[in-house]
Amino acid sequence: xxAGARAGAPTHTQENRPQAAAxxxxxxxxxxxxxxxxAGTGLVIGFQVSFPARVLAQAAKAGVLAPNQWLRVDRDxxxxxxxxxxxxxxxxxxxxxxxxxxxxxxDWDRVRVEQAPADPSRYANxxxxxxxxxGSRGVRDHLAAWRKAGAAARExxxxxxxxxxxxxxxxxxxxxxVAVHKPSGRKLPYGQLVDRAAQxxxxxxxxxxxxxxxxxxxxRVPRRDTADKVSGRxxxxxxxxxxxxxxxxxxxxxxxxxxxxxxxxxxxxxxxGVKRVVQVTNGVAVVADSFPAALAGRSALKVTxxxxxxxxxxxxxxxxxxxxxxxxxxxxxxxxxxxxxxxGAGGRVIEAAYEVPFLEHACMEPMNCxxxxxxxxxxxxxxxxxxxxxQAAAxxITGLPAAQVxxxxxxxxxxxxxxxxxxxxxxxxxxxxxxxxxxKVIWTRTDDLQHSFYRPATYNVFRAAVDAQGKPTAWWxxxxxxxxLAQRGRAPxxxxxxxxxxxxxxxxxxxxxVRVEWVNKDFGIPLGFWRSVGxxxxxxxxxxxxxxxxHAAKADPYEYRRALLGKxxxxxxxxxxxxxxxxxxxxxxxxxxxxxxxxxxxxxYAAHVAEVSITPEGQPKVHRFVCAIDCGIAVNPDxxxxxxxGGAIYGLTGALHGLISIDRGRVTQTNFHDxxxxxxxxxxxxxxxxxxxxxxxxxxxxxxxxxxxxxVTNALYVLTGKRIRSLPIRPEDLKKA
Amino acid sequence: MIAITVNGTRQQxxxxxxxxxxxxxRERLGLTGTKYGCGMxxxxxxxxxxxxxxxxxxxxxxxxxxxxxxxxxxxxxAKVDHxxxxxxxxxxxxxxxxxxxxxxxxAAALLARNASPSDADIDDAMAGNICRCGTYQRIRxxxxxxxxxxxxxxx
Numbered sequence: 001x002x003a004g005a006r007a008g009a010p011t012h013t014q015e016n017r018p019q020a021a022a023x024x025x026x027x028x029x030x031x032x033x034x035x036x037x038x039a040g041t042g043l044v045i046g047f048q049v050s051f052p053a054r055v056l057a058q059a060a061k062a063g064v065l066a067p068n069q070w071l072r073v074d075r076d077x078x079x080x081x082x083x084x085x086x087x088x089x090x091x092x093x094x095x096x097x098x099x100x101x102x103x104x105x106x107d108w109d110r111v112r113v114e115q116a117p118a119d120p121s122r123y124a125n126x127x128x129x130x131x132x133x134x135g136s137r138g139v140r141d142h143l144a145a146w147r148k149a150g151a152a153a154r155e156x157x158x159x160x161x162x163x164x165x166x167x168x169x170x171x172x173x174x175x176x177x178v179a180v181h182k183p184s185g186r187k188l189p190y191g192q193l194v195d196r197a198a199q200x201x202x203x204x205x206x207x208x209x210x211x212x213x214x215x216x217x218x219x220r221v222p223r224r225d226t227a228d229k230v231s232g233r234x235x236x237x238x239x240x241x242x243x244x245x246x247x248x249x250x251x252x253x254x255x256x257x258x259x260x261x262x263x264x265x266x267x268x269x270x271x272x273g274v275k276r277v278v279q280v281t282n283g284v285a286v287v288a289d290s291f292p293a294a295l296a297g298r299s300a301l302k303v304t305x306x307x308x309x310x311x312x313x314x315x316x317x318x319x320x321x322x323x324x325x326x327x328x329x330x331x332x333x334x335x336x337x338x339x340x341x342x343x344g345a346g347g348r349v350i351e352a353a354y355e356v357p358f359l360e361h362a363c364m365e366p367m368n369c370x371x372x373x374x375x376x377x378x379x380x381x382x383x384x385x386x387x388x389x390x391q392a393a394a395x396x397i398t399g400l401p402a403a404q405v406x407x408x409x410x411x412x413x414x415x416x417x418x419x420x421x422x423x424x425x426x427x428x429x430x431x432x433x434x435x436x437x438x439x440k441v442i443w444t445r446t447d448d449l450q451h452s453f454y455r456p457a458t459y460n461v462f463r464a465a466v467d468a469q470g471k472p473t474a475w476w477x478x479x480x481x482x483x484x485l486a487q488r489g490r491a492p493x494x495x496x497x498x499x500x501x502x503x504x505x506x507x508x509x510x511x512x513x514v515r516v517e518w519v520n521k522d523f524g525i526p527l528g529f530w531r532s533v534g535x536x537x538x539x540x541x542x543x544x545x546x547x548x549x550x551h552a553a554k555a556d557p558y559e560y561r562r563a564l565l566g567k568x569x570x571x572x573x574x575x576x577x578x579x580x581x582x583x584x585x586x587x588x589x590x591x592x593x594x595x596x597x598x599x600x601x602x603x604x605y606a607a608h609v610a611e612v613s614i615t616p617e618g619q620p621k622v623h624r625f626v627c628a629i630d631c632g633i634a635v636n637p638d639x640x641x642x643x644x645x646g647g648a649i650y651g652l653t654g655a656l657h658g659l660i661s662i663d664r665g666r667v668t669q670t671n672f673h674d675x676x677x678x679x680x681x682x683x684x685x686x687x688x689x690x691x692x693x694x695x696x697x698x699x700x701x702x703x704x705x706x707x708x709x710x711x712v713t714n715a716l717y718v719l720t721g722k723r724i725r726s727l728p729i730r731p732e733d734l735k736k737a
Numbered sequence: 738m739i740a741i742t743v744n745g746t747r748q749q750x751x752x753x754x755x756x757x758x759x760x761x762x763r764e765r766l767g768l769t770g771t772k773y774g775c776g777m778x779x780x781x782x783x784x785x786x787x788x789x790x791x792x793x794x795x796x797x798x799x800x801x802x803x804x805x806x807x808x809x810x811x812x813x814x815a816k817v818d819h820x821x822x823x824x825x826x827x828x829x830x831x832x833x834x835x836x837x838x839x840x841x842x843x844a845a846a847l848l849a850r851n852a853s854p855s856d857a858d859i860d861d862a863m864a865g866n867i868c869r870c871g872t873y874q875r876i877r878x879x880x881x882x883x884x885x886x887x888x889x890x891x892x
Contacts, residue, residue: 088833089831089832089833089834089870090832091832222826222829223829223831225831225834226825226826226829226830226831226834227817227826228834229831229834229837230817230821230822230825230826230830230831230834230837230841231770231810231811231817231822232768232769232770232771232809232810232811232838233770234834235769236772236835238769238772238773239763239769241767241769247764272753290752290756290760290764290765291760291764291773292753292756292757292760362869363833363835363869364772364774364780364782364833364835364836364867364868364869364870365772365774365833365835366773366774411833411834412833413772413833413834413835413836414833414835414869414870415833416869442773444776445774445775445776445777445780638829639829642829642832642872642875645871645872645874645875646832646870646871646872647871648871649868649870649871649873650869650870650871653871671775671776671777671779672775672777672779672780672867673777673779677780677867677869678871678873679863679864679866679867679873680859680860680863680864680866680868680873680876680877681860681864683871683873683874684874685874686874
């Protein structure tokens with residue numbers, strides 16, 4: 001069922017409209033797949049009713065083959081595939097259906113895609129058990145289930161055709177959208193087989209295709225959402241329209257953890273367009289008939305805050321406390337051999353300390369959510385990475401059973417980990433409940449930057465013992481910082497928070513003694529999952545320090561790493577591919593240098609080579625990245641490249657500009673002038689090379705980020721002799737002493 | 738009441754004169770393709786054309802529009818076939834897509850005044866548009882491609 005057909009449904013269903021049809025010839029002119037794949041039919045962002053009973057009733061309907069929650073085939077041969085992974089730019093609206101359609105042998109032109117409702121019993125990630133998406137878990141956690149879902153339907157359709165023709169099923173093959181009797185060449189479209197197929201048992205272990213039979217997987221398939229994203233038709237959360245909807249903006253305590261002490265809303269309530277002022281968990285919501293009126297009302301509010309203890313916290317003091325804490329023993333994350341003894345054995349020891357700041361995600365679409373709360377139902381439209389978490393939060397606030405909370409996942413204007421949180425959802429549900437009308441809460445850019453969940457700032461000490469040839473015999477690394485899971489009470493206090501250790505505990509170099517420790521220092525600054533999480537800082541520090549060891553040994557940084565990667569063949573393979581494609585060792589124009597880095601995150605292996613120079617103004621300039629990525633299987637290679645291209649810009653933005661600073665418990669930065677983003681003039685091209693390892697699928701949203709910053713700073717060291725040990729890179733740190 | 742012409746249609750809107758054009762087109766006229774990103778003309782997501790010139794609608798008071806014709810992404814072409822749209826589709830430029838309306842409006846304005854932009858021209862014209870997904874290399878390629886398409890280049 002498509003929401004557009006439903007009375008009172010908001011006007012944001014994206015079906016085949018005349019405009020979309022008009023765009024299709026353009027799509028059809030594109031480079032198409034060898035298999036004859038034509039452009040996709042229009043995107044259907046399904047705002048499907050999420051009550052399981054109704055879905056099941058529909059599934060049992062005559063004339064529809066619906067063997068599982070992932071797909072339906074109707075008598076017209078239309079295949080509707082239900083995508084559970086929110087579309088945040090990574091291409092899930094294309095990649096997910098490609099996988100199901102391939103095993104089903106569906107005709108891509110007759111595939112529609114719906115976004116799954118919040119219903120963890122059917123759409124939870126099978127690995128995490130939660131209907132929440134982060135950690136680059138789309139393809140890698142679902143590939144097997146989605147393939148099986150499509151293959152089961154294909155087997156049922158083959159069996160139905162065999163019965164129809166009274167032939168052995170082994171004589172029945174498929175082509176896109178049709179069953180084929182191989183000996184006679186007879187064909188039956190899937191649509192004519194659904195009634196019979198729907199009566200058959202669903203095979204529990206259907207035979208999967210061998211990769212040589214893939215029609216879509218591994219080929220470039222154009223994104224299904226592009227036409228909607230270049231026409232303005234795509235519906236993001238901020239675009240949702242619900243009849244009778246009001247707009248709200250929430251004033252929050254500038255200090256983290258602060259609470260409302262008192263509110264004088266009298267002036268705000270007199271602002272034209274302002275309807276109500278209500279207190280919510282996160283602050284004071286001004287509800288109005290337009291966003292400008294809500295903002296005007298907000299600026300007329302007089303709120304007295306109880307700022308709480310975080311008002312004592314500022315960045316310089318955090319840095320000092322981190323450095324002091326680094327002298328204290330930490331929790332041991334890894335302890336191979338005896339690093340302490342090796343370091344004390346009297347040989348050469350190399351030591352360095354690195355510091356990285358808090359970072360904010362800066363999704364282009366500010367946080368927002370729309371909610372409608374009635375006595376027996378709650379309906380939510382949210383650009384969320386966590387439909388399950390959204391549903392659970394709304395159920396808690398409204399007191400309704402989860403089954404009575406419908407969540408429509410819209411397009412996301414960026415996710416990057418920020419949209420796995422539910423603070424913007426609770427704003428909307430609480431406000432809508434209080435005012436008794438549908439409410440859309442919209443955050444300002446300043447709200448986004450100042451009230452987020454930040455990539456933890458950390459302080460990191462390394463010591464390495466090296467032998468006479470400069471080869472490391474011991475590696476000792478102590479990391480000081482907060483833990484995202486630890487702060488939320490979601491990690492056992494007796495062990496290091498795994499999010500803080502990723503990329504450091506599993507550093508790949510073959511060194512006899514390795515000790516990695518973590519000291520938990522939490523200052524009450526909310527911590528969150530920032531694209532590539534712990535790997536974003538830990539691969540920076542590891543790949544910087546190994547580079548220091550290489551230069552101390554007067555060795556080539558690439559060869560030095562390579563020699564230490566004997567036990568990590570997939571690291572070694574991407575490192576070699578990146579170096580080869582970059583022409584490592586070949587001459588560069590004067591004033592340019594290369595840096596290299598390799599890392600593992602989210603089950604994928606990536607390496608970057610950066611070509612860097614320094615502008616006359618003293619600013620680092622990246623001319624080109626060469627990236628090698630091993631994600632096991634590249635389902636849609638062009639989108640693998642797109643994720644690496646984007647990851648490089650995300651990582652480079654962090655390296656050059658990323659800094660959230662805290663002053664008396666408040667975030668200093670307010671908008672893009674003081675939290676700058678990389679712009680097109682400074683954006684290098686990333687030349688992406690996919691290493692087809694044939695291994696299990698790895699993630700892609702995040703693995704393109706961590707090795708970017710160290711590749712750049714390692715090149716800067718070659719250029720300047722200055723080792724960047726604190727991010728972001730400051731031009732003054734590159735000047736000759 | 739304030740009268741403005743948006744995508745060729747004369748509209749009367751009952752809003753305060755200082756209301757940003759962005760919120761007039763989004764909330765009053767229902768044209769949500771133009772996006773809010775920063776409210777300070779720093780990101781370009783809200784870019785529209787006034788008589789063909791790119792402006793940031795988030796800081797443009799509706800009263801300042803006057804008789805100039807407003808074009809939003811919805812009015813860039815009737816059939817999603819402006820050369821920049823065709824090129825964007827061909828190269829699969831968007832990821833999350835949120836900034837792309839603004840990118841397209843800036844790119845279309847560039848091509849209208851410069852049929853063969855150089856990389857430096859592109860850097861200048863697109864400097865005000867942030868893409869957080871980092872699609873810049875495809876944006877650059879797509880602008881060059883759109884320039885070729887606009888000249889009747891191969892399809």
